[in-house]
Amino acid sequence: MATDKHLLLIDGNSVAFRAFFALHSQVNTFINHDGLHTNAIYAFNTMLDVVLKEFKPTHVLVAFDAGKTTFRTKEFAEYKSQRAKTPSELSEQLPYLRQLLTAYGIKSYELANYEADDIIGTLAKEASQAGFQVDIVTGDRDLTQLATAEVTVNVTVKGVNQTEAYTPEHVMEKYGLQPKQIIDMKGLAGDTSDNYPGVRKVGEKTAIKLLKEYDSVEGVYEHLDDLKASKMKEHLQEDRSNAFLSKKLATINTAAPIKVSVTELKRQERDLDKLIEFYKEMDFNSFLSKLDSAVAPTEVAAKTTIKFEQLTNENIKQVLAKFSGPVVFYLEMLASNYHTSDFAGFVIGQEDHWYFGRDIKLLQQPDFVAFFADNQQAKLVFDLKRTFVGLNRLGIRLNGTTFDLLLASYLLNTNDNSNDLGKIAQLHQYSDVATDEEVYGKGSKKALPENETEFAEHLARKARAIEQLQPKLSHELEANDQIGLFNELEIPLALVLAQMEIAGIKIDKDRLNDMRGSFKERIQQIQEKIYAEAEEEFNINSSKQLGAILFEKMNLPVIKKTKTGYSTAVGVLEKLKGIAPIASDVLDYRGLTKIQSTYITGLLKVIHPEDGKIHTTYLQTLTQTGRLSSIDPNLQNIPVRDEDGRQIRQAFVPREKGWQIFAADYSQIELRVLAHISHDKNLQAAFKEGMDIHASTAMRIFNLDSPADVTPNMRREAKAVNFGIVYGISDYGLSQNIGITRLQAKNYIDNYFREYPNVQKYMTDIVQSAKDHGYVETLFHRRRYLPDINAKNFNLRSFAERTAMNTPIQGSAADIIKVAMLNMHKALEEHKLKATMLLQVHDELIFEAPDDEIPVLRKLVPQVMDSAVDLEVPMKVGFGSGPTWYNVKD
DNA sequence: AACCTCACG
DNA sequence: ACGTACGTGAGGTTA
Numbered sequence A: 001m002a003t004d005k006h007l008l009l010i011d012g013n014s015v016a017f018r019a020f021f022a023l024h025s026q027v028n029t030f031i032n033h034d035g036l037h038t039n040a041i042y043a044f045n046t047m048l049d050v051v052l053k054e055f056k057p058t059h060v061l062v063a064f065d066a067g068k069t070t071f072r073t074k075e076f077a078e079y080k081s082q083r084a085k086t087p088s089e090l091s092e093q094l095p096y097l098r099q100l101l102t103a104y105g106i107k108s109y110e111l112a113n114y115e116a117d118d119i120i121g122t123l124a125k126e127a128s129q130a131g132f133q134v135d136i137v138t139g140d141r142d143l144t145q146l147a148t149a150e151v152t153v154n155v156t157v158k159g160v161n162q163t164e165a166y167t168p169e170h171v172m173e174k175y176g177l178q179p180k181q182i183i184d185m186k187g188l189a190g191d192t193s194d195n196y197p198g199v200r201k202v203g204e205k206t207a208i209k210l211l212k213e214y215d216s217v218e219g220v221y222e223h224l225d226d227l228k229a230s231k232m233k234e235h236l237q238e239d240r241s242n243a244f245l246s247k248k249l250a251t252i253n254t255a256a257p258i259k260v261s262v263t264e265l266k267r268q269e270r271d272l273d274k275l276i277e278f279y280k281e282m283d284f285n286s287f288l289s290k291l292d293s294a295v296a297p298t299e300v301a302a303k304t305t306i307k308f309e310q311l312t313n314e315n316i317k318q319v320l321a322k323f324s325g326p327v328v329f330y331l332e333m334l335a336s337n338y339h340t341s342d343f344a345g346f347v348i349g350q351e352d353h354w355y356f357g358r359d360i361k362l363l364q365q366p367d368f369v370a371f372f373a374d375n376q377q378a379k380l381v382f383d384l385k386r387t388f389v390g391l392n393r394l395g396i397r398l399n400g401t402t403f404d405l406l407l408a409s410y411l412l413n414t415n416d417n418s419n420d421l422g423k424i425a426q427l428h429q430y431s432d433v434a435t436d437e438e439v440y441g442k443g444s445k446k447a448l449p450e451n452e453t454e455f456a457e458h459l460a461r462k463a464r465a466i467e468q469l470q471p472k473l474s475h476e477l478e479a480n481d482q483i484g485l486f487n488e489l490e491i492p493l494a495l496v497l498a499q500m501e502i503a504g505i506k507i508d509k510d511r512l513n514d515m516r517g518s519f520k521e522r523i524q525q526i527q528e529k530i531y532a533e534a535e536e537e538f539n540i541n542s543s544k545q546l547g548a549i550l551f552e553k554m555n556l557p558v559i560k561k562t563k564t565g566y567s568t569a570v571g572v573l574e575k576l577k578g579i580a581p582i583a584s585d586v587l588d589y590r591g592l593t594k595i596q597s598t599y600i601t602g603l604l605k606v607i608h609p610e611d612g613k614i615h616t617t618y619l620q621t622l623t624q625t626g627r628l629s630s631i632d633p634n635l636q637n638i639p640v641r642d643e644d645g646r647q648i649r650q651a652f653v654p655r656e657k658g659w660q661i662f663a664a665d666y667s668q669i670e671l672r673v674l675a676h677i678s679h680d681k682n683l684q685a686a687f688k689e690g691m692d693i694h695a696s697t698a699m700r701i702f703n704l705d706s707p708a709d710v711t712p713n714m715r716r717e718a719k720a721v722n723f724g725i726v727y728g729i730s731d732y733g734l735s736q737n738i739g740i741t742r743l744q745a746k747n748y749i750d751n752y753f754r755e756y757p758n759v760q761k762y763m764t765d766i767v768q769s770a771k772d773h774g775y776v777e778t779l780f781h782r783r784r785y786l787p788d789i790n791a792k793n794f795n796l797r798s799f800a801e802r803t804a805m806n807t808p809i810q811g812s813a814a815d816i817i818k819v820a821m822l823n824m825h826k827a828l829e830e831h832k833l834k835a836t837m838l839l840q841v842h843d844e845l846i847f848e849a850p851d852d853e854i855p856v857l858r859k860l861v862p863q864v865m866d867s868a869v870d871l872e873v874p875m876k877v878g879f880g881s882g883p884t885w886y887n888v889k890d
Numbered sequence B: 001a002a003c004c005t006c007a008c009g
Numbered sequence C: 001a002c003g004t005a006c007g008t009g010a011g012g013t014t015a
Helices: A012-022 A039-055 A071-075 A094-103 A116-129 A141-146 A168-175 A179-189 A204-214 A217-222 A231-238 A240-250 A272-282 A285-295 A316-322 A360-364 A366-373 A384-393 A405-412 A421-427 A436-440 A452-479 A483-503 A509-534 A543-553 A570-576 A581-605 A643-651 A669-678 A681-688 A693-701 A712-727 A731-738 A742-755 A757-773 A794-830 A851-866
Strands: A006-011 A059-064 A107-110 A133-138 A151-157 A162-166 A327-332 A345-350 A353-357 A379-381 A401-404 A505-507 A617-619 A629-631 A659-666 A775-777 A783-785 A836-840 A844-850 A877-882
Touching: A006 A012, A006 A039, A006 A116, A012 A039, A012 A059, A012 A094, A012 A116, A012 A133, A039 A094, A039 A133, A059 A094, A059 A116, A071 A240, A094 A107, A094 A272, A107 A116, A116 A133, A116 A141, A133 A141, A141 A151, A141 A179, A162 A168, A168 A179, A179 A204, A179 A217, A179 A240, A204 A217, A217 A240, A231 A240, A272 A285, A316 A366, A327 A384, A327 A452, A345 A360, A345 A452, A353 A360, A353 A452, A360 A366, A379 A452, A384 A401, A384 A483, A401 A405, A401 A452, A401 A483, A405 A421, A405 A452, A405 A483, A421 A436, A421 A452, A436 A452, A452 A483, A483 A617, A483 A794, A483 A836, A505 A844, A509 A581, A509 A643, A543 A581, A570 A581, A581 A643, A659 A794, A659 A851, A669 A681, A669 A712, A669 A757, A669 A794, A681 A693, A681 A757, A693 A712, A693 A742, A712 A731, A712 A742, A712 A794, A731 A742, A742 A757, A757 A775, A757 A794, A775 A794, A783 A794, A794 A836, A794 A844, A794 A851, A844 A851, A851 A877
Parallel strands: A006 A059, A006 A133, A059 A107, A133 A151, A327 A379, A379 A401
Antiparallel strands: A151 A162, A327 A345, A345 A353, A617 A629, A659 A844, A659 A877, A775 A783, A836 A844
């Protein structure tokens, strides 16, 4: 494909717009020293680097819109008139984009009365006739009408760093239309964002159907008489002129009177002096340091120098004695699992005195051990839990941590959930530290740099970044009213989680091995049955092959399709059960193989060879709501709903004979949280009276007088409504979930909101608050930004709205159990119990304890969990114990 | 690496 | 008209 004639055309306004919203959540952190917003410039620059690298064009042009009036507004005064004004934070950035492009040696162009689209269309045509390969980059799908064999239209997805390439084939795949029919589709469907009408009640779907039949708008109207009488036909007739007008508006002009020719667009070298000046003006330190490494490519990307000294047995005493005030400590482990990873090295220091060591035994020197144990000696770290576990493996107890850069960054913005110090530093405008990928590489090539100085300097830079970012992030936490959440919840919780991970849970390996044998036989039997039914052998695990068998060979009805083929998901197979026994067998097969691969062999693989336990890793800084997640292995999704899978829990046992597993869970914690934050009297009454909440909801939404009138099916439906409420309900979602019509679902929801009016008020208010502030909060001030809450795109916006409703509920529940865990950990210590907290599964805590402590736990655990917070409704905690996790019962 | 499927709260 | 339930992780296949 390499050619010496490759033209890249960028739709400047459209990409700038996408760039602006890609970093919209950070619009107030991307401000330069003159108070100029820079988020769109930054993201635009990133995009530019990506596409230049990807397409390696010889010629480049960025086209901009010239102004509001164009030949289209002459045609149709309302064109784009509904469009909200470009935010001033964005429009102030546009002139600087031109500066950036100039420094990059790239021409930009605009033309009075024409839009950027028309410039691009005209040049694309001209260039492809002149033998150029052309790539267009835009955020606007309308441009896919320009796709040809020579012209590829790359539409930005997920921000601006990724594009989807529309060739004519891809347009066909996506829409089932040829590129030139895109304008016919727009003609019929109209475009709300550009504010032209199309035909009433005709959307993309209907338009595509019509065009497949009649090819074009003209074709549709020529054959209008063939259509049988319908509302749609009436609309088509009435809106005929709109359809033709809309098509005209959607059509890109490929003969605009432009004054540049392709040959003038040859890409020039970047003007490094200009670019450096520009980046300094914008405070783009990360781009600056990249530029440095481009100028002097052998050096690690960082712009200042750093000094360090080797730590040795001889100087430890003096080094430690000299410290005063908070000390930064960073321990490096390269492998993904820190419970088993080798130690690579460490750095310790303060105020630009950094001490580096590769020999981990140095840390075990008594002065050092005492230093770590000293609660009065403040330490600053990155990833406290990881550091605690690492030191614990060396027999060292870490106390006195006052700051964790990773945790602080997560609380400030859960959207930036990287675990890489370098990346996090960059997000906070600190660029003097490389990312691990830059220094160590990735995948199989990940390794320490050969040059030890480079390694030491990388660690020293990390330490310095922690120290320098601490005041800024602490200040931001304070501004967000999150100091309590940070100091009193997440920091101490990191230590509790670390100790749970370290404790691990004992596994009965023999039990798992026995199960492996019996599952293997059952799988074999059912596999043979399926082969017999299919009359051939195939890979049942392959949804593609399975689809071919079911829907092509056996001709079963296609219920649902996925992007790539036939869906064979549970719901589909359930529907086929009645007509084809093979569907039911495939379901059984899937159930068994899932248990076998994920839970039996999967868990056997991660049993620690020395202690026979499984040590999971909790991710404390990942979820958007404040929940934990569990990996390597995930112990938060061990089967419980089906009996076959549930038996896996028989392998989770106490670490010693004469001990038991004890488990306690919050009942309906999310609905209780909702009752609390909505102050809804009716919902609160149900909890205060200790009613069965789903039955209570059923009585209200079905208007029943007595609990005895609630049928099991009513309770089931009411339960689904309660779930739906928590998730941010929609009639469609509810109707799908319980198999009723959308109208019925809407009816249920209306009834619900009538019975629980303050819940409805909460939903309305929280969405409005999210729109006003850009984020929502939990009871404990955990924050989630919702950059899409004001999006024009219906899907993005709706999703953000549901998230706004759900996050305070799910997140507050997460806060509450975290408090309970802290208090529980303290209580076990205070009561000097041997009992150990092992696992957390969102609303549930699992312990192991000697038999004689079980009666103590039965009182203590519910009491501690109950009193974690004081809500307007009571908490309820269920609990039980038994010889294995499977057998816990009251 | 992306997709599908399915395990949990 | 739009097309969905909220939050996760892992194994297997396919590209």
